[in-house]
Amino acid sequence: MRVDDAWTVASKDLRAAWQRKGIRYGLGVFPLLSAASLPLVVRLVVTQRPDLTPAAVEELLRSFLFFFMIAVSSLPTAIASYALIGEKVERSLEPMLATPVSVGSVLVGKMIAAVVPTLVAVWTAAAVFMVLANREAAPILGHGYFPQAVTWVQLLILMPAAALMTVNLDILVSARVSDVRSAQQIAGLVVLPVSGLYVAAQLGSLALDMGVLLGMSVVVLAIDVVTLWAARRVFDREEILTRWG
Amino acid sequence: MIRARNLTKAYGSMNAVDGIDFEVRRGESFGLLGPNGAGKSTTMRMIASTTRRTSGELEILGKDPNRNGPEIRAHLGVVPQEGNLDTELTCAENLYVYGRYFGLSRAFLKPKVDELLAFAQLEEKRDAKVNALSGGMKRRLTIARALVNEPEILLLDEPTTGLDPQARHILWDRLFRLREQGVTLVTTTHFMDEAEQLCERLIVMDRGRIMAEGSPHELIRQHSTREVLEVRFGSARNVEVGAAIADIGERQEVLPDRILIYSDSGELALGEILARGFDPLTSLVRRSSLEDVFLRLTGRSLVDE
Numbered sequence: 001m002r003v004d005d006a007w008t009v010a011s012k013d014l015r016a017a018w019q020r021k022g023i024r025y026g027l028g029v030f031p032l033l034s035a036a037s038l039p040l041v042v043r044l045v046v047t048q049r050p051d052l053t054p055a056a057v058e059e060l061l062r063s064f065l066f067f068f069m070i071a072v073s074s075l076p077t078a079i080a081s082y083a084l085i086g087e088k089v090e091r092s093l094e095p096m097l098a099t100p101v102s103v104g105s106v107l108v109g110k111m112i113a114a115v116v117p118t119l120v121a122v123w124t125a126a127a128v129f130m131v132l133a134n135r136e137a138a139p140i141l142g143h144g145y146f147p148q149a150v151t152w153v154q155l156l157i158l159m160p161a162a163a164l165m166t167v168n169l170d171i172l173v174s175a176r177v178s179d180v181r182s183a184q185q186i187a188g189l190v191v192l193p194v195s196g197l198y199v200a201a202q203l204g205s206l207a208l209d210m211g212v213l214l215g216m217s218v219v220v221l222a223i224d225v226v227t228l229w230a231a232r233r234v235f236d237r238e239e240i241l242t243r244w245g
Numbered sequence: 246m247i248r249a250r251n252l253t254k255a256y257g258s259m260n261a262v263d264g265i266d267f268e269v270r271r272g273e274s275f276g277l278l279g280p281n282g283a284g285k286s287t288t289m290r291m292i293a294s295t296t297r298r299t300s301g302e303l304e305i306l307g308k309d310p311n312r313n314g315p316e317i318r319a320h321l322g323v324v325p326q327e328g329n330l331d332t333e334l335t336c337a338e339n340l341y342v343y344g345r346y347f348g349l350s351r352a353f354l355k356p357k358v359d360e361l362l363a364f365a366q367l368e369e370k371r372d373a374k375v376n377a378l379s380g381g382m383k384r385r386l387t388i389a390r391a392l393v394n395e396p397e398i399l400l401l402d403e404p405t406t407g408l409d410p411q412a413r414h415i416l417w418d419r420l421f422r423l424r425e426q427g428v429t430l431v432t433t434t435h436f437m438d439e440a441e442q443l444c445e446r447l448i449v450m451d452r453g454r455i456m457a458e459g460s461p462h463e464l465i466r467q468h469s470t471r472e473v474l475e476v477r478f479g480s481a482r483n484v485e486v487g488a489a490i491a492d493i494g495e496r497q498e499v500l501p502d503r504i505l506i507y508s509d510s511g512e513l514a515l516g517e518i519l520a521r522g523f524d525p526l527t528s529l530v531r532r533s534s535l536e537d538v539f540l541r542l543t544g545r546s547l548v549d550e
Contacts, residue, residue, distance in 0.1 A: 008345040016333040091329040095390065098293055098323040099346035100315040238296050 001104035009101070009109025010116070013083045017113065026078045027117055031071050031125030038064045039132035046139055057140050061133055062208045063201040065126065065146070065154060072122045072159045073194045076166045080114040081183040084174035093240055103237050107171070114170070115163045126155060153213045161220040166190050168227030175234040246271050246398055246429050247292060251301035254287050261287040263453035264301065269398075274420075274430040276444030278437070278535060284453040285433035286326060289402050292431065293323050306397065319347060322391030326402040326433075328383050330375045336362065336386055337371045344393040357393060364419065365389040381412025388419060392428075399423060401432040405439055417442055437535035449539055456542040461535055468541045469533035470495050474511035476518065476525035477503045486523055493517045498540055507537070 017023045045052065045060065087093045096106060130151070134144035147155075170187045177183045197216075200206035247269040254262040262284040269275040277285040290296035291303055294310035294317045303310055305317045330339050337358050344354040362368050365385040370378060378386065384404065391399060404420070405413040420443060424430060434440050440447055441461045449456045449464065457464055474494065478486045480501060487499035494508035508514040511530030518525065 002348075004348065005346065008342070012331070012334070012342045015338075016331070019333055090332060091325075091327050092331050094325055094327075094329050095323065095343065096346055097295055098318060098321070098325070099343070099394075100319045100348070101346045102315065 001102055001108060005101045005105035006108040006112060009096070009106050010112035013079070013110060013113035014117065017079045017082060017117070020082065023078050023082070026075060027121040030075070031068065031121045032128070034067060034071065035125035035128040035132070038067065038129055039136050042133050042136040046136060050140070052140060054141050057137050058145055059204070059207070061137060061145050062150070063198065064133065065129065065151065066198055066201055066208055068122050068126050068129070069154075069159065069162060069194050070191055070198060071125070072118060073162045073166050074188060074191045075118040075121065076114040076163050077170055077184050077187045077190075079117065080110065080167045080170035081174070081180045081187065083110045083113055084170060085177065085180045085183045088174060088240075089178060089180075097237050097240060103235055104232070107232065107235050110171075111164065111167050114167045115160065118163050119160060122159060123155060150208070150210045150213055153210065153217060154208075157217045158213060158220060161217060161224055162194070164224050165220055165227060168224065168231045171231035172227065172234055175239075246273075246306060247275075247431070248304040249288075249302065252288070252291065252298055252303050253300045254284075254291060254296065255299040260299075260453050262291070262298075265448070265450070265453075265455045267448050267455065267458065269429060269431060271397075272424075272427045272429055274424050274432070274443055274445045276440045276447030277431070277433040277450055278435065278440045278444075278447050278539070279433075279450035280435055280539075282452075283450040285450055286402055287453075288450075289400055289431070289433055292398075293321060293400055294318050319394065320397045322394065322396030322399040322428075324388050324391045324399065324401040324404055326406065328380075328387065330383060330386060330390070332375045335372050335374055336367055336378070339375065339386060340390055340393055343390045347394040349394065354393070361389040361392055364392070364422075366415070379412070381408050381415060384408060384412070384416055385419060388416070392423075396428065398429045398431060401430065403433055403435070405434075405436065413439070437539075440535050447535075449535070449542060451539075451543045457538065464535060464538045465533045469537040470507040471509045471533060472507075472511040473531055473533050473537055474506040474508060474514045475503050475527075475529040475531065476506065476515070477527045478523070478525055490518055490521065490523065496541075505537070505540075507533070 042060065042064070046057070097103070130146035134146055137145055166187060169190055170183065173183045173186045177186065197206060201208050206212065249265060249267050251264045251266065252262060253260060253264050265288070277288060279285050287296065291298050291310065292305060294305065294314040297311050306320055308317050310317050331342065334342060340358045340361050341354050344357065349357070362371055365388065367382060367386060367389070370382065375383060375386070388401070388404070401420070405416055408416065420430060430443065432443050444461060446458070446460050447464070448458045457468060459467065477483070483499055483501070483504055487497060487504050490506070491497055494506040494514045496507040498505040506514050515528055515530065
């Protein structure tokens with residue numbers, strides 16, 4: 001695998017993705033709406049319930065930050081499905097595979113193209129959220145809450161791992177499906193467990209502390225390893241040229 | 246440049262390519278002729294080092310594609326059967342991005358893209374998206390893309406399928422120019438006229454095997470007569486009349502819509518038919534083609550009817 005080759009594949013996919021309005025809006029609207037609206041909810045709660053304890057407010061802020069996990073688990077599918085299924089339908093993977101570029105480079109390039117813009121969008125939105133939430137929660141907390149050590153775990157380990165997991169699943173799905181929307185729907189199922197965890201956190205059944213987030217990170221990284229191995233097996237040069245489509 | 250010995254590719258119990266032998270020399274224009282499913286595209290994929298052979302030997306530029314795929318692919322240009330340009334990129338971007346896959350530098354690619362757009366007569370379409378191009382333009386751009394790495398061997402899989410006659414002739418002209426520049430061309434086709442135009446030497450394939458090998462002229466001389474008389478008596482009468490004139494000419498093929506009579510003089514054969522009191526609805530005397538060779542060798546037409 002050559003980094004240069006992977007970057008060439010990634011930059012082509014990024015350029016193609018950026019030309020799609022749906023992808024541009026998806027990357028911009030969902031994270032930024034969340035970044036703007038969640039602090040408003042914090043303001044509402046703080047003004048309506050001045051009796052809340054600082055610990056309860058901190059729990060609320062942590063669970064709201066976890067909301068961005070939903071974005072990071074769903075957004076890569078928009079790009080990856082076009083980069084994989086779209087190219088499968090148009091057969092534009094074939095000429096790439098006729099060059100010296102290794103299959104590993106193609107795979108990594110497509111992962112970069114799907115994961116990097118997602119992380120940039122979600123990290124930006126999370127940063128905006130944290131700044132605004134710090135301001136809104138100040139009347140009760142008396143100080144800014146973000147960032148904590150647990151925030152870095154979520155942003156720098158759990159989110160990239162979850163985005164990668166989604167892309168790996170997209171690759172696995174793309175070997176069996178020849179329709180972008182079907183692929184998005186199937187791969188979109190990964191959002192369900194993440195949403196479940198968010199709801200559990202909101203209901204107070206799950207404490208998003210350091211131990212839980214590290215545990216989640218280990219589980220998602222383990223899933224990454226398994227799905228990456230499976231994706232590499234599916235994404236075989238001859239398999240794509242003779243059996244895909 | 247290319248040497249295959251007992252080359253075989255199996256998918257399950259079916260041999261798509263079944264123990265074929267052939268050689269392609271440097272600078273040669275070599276063809277694989279046969280109907281759909283003959284094994285031409287599979288042979289091409291093995292030469293392109295994108296499909297591994299099941300058994301036998303294959304050497305491309307002195308290397309084994311099963312072991313040296315990337316090195317071999319660096320010296321090949323591939324024009325696949327189906328249009329697969331990147332529709333989201335412009336013409337120039339298609340060439341540039343493809344060149345980057347070969348590790349070519351930006352400094353090399355900038356003038357190269359201009360040169361290839363000129364070769365493909367697409368300078369004015371430089372910044373146009375692929376979807377805005379006609380079928381012939383897309384095909385020329387695909388060939389230009391395959392030349393971005395200055396390949397020693399250009400593989401063309403059914404290069405003119407789906408093109409109108411004018412677009413085909415423009416494309417053939419571009420390929421002639423490449424031949425003149427010394428590029429080795431390997432072409433698959435099921436068009437006899439294309440094989441005759443483009444290939445100095447070819448193999449005729451059917452069901453994964455080689456039926457015959459030689460130049461188009463040699464193949465026609467060996468397996469057919471100088472001329473062919475095509476006569477039509479109506480689909481209901483062809484078989485009956487065919488039996489009555491079976492001794493005319495060297496050989497006869499009764500097809501559903503016409504009778505082919507192989508003879509060195511089509512006019513003489515037609516005269517004999519008329520003398521026996523049979524008056525065809527239409528008659529045509531033409532020179533033998535590779536289609537006739539294929540029909541002789543396999544008993545089947547090149548194009549599914």
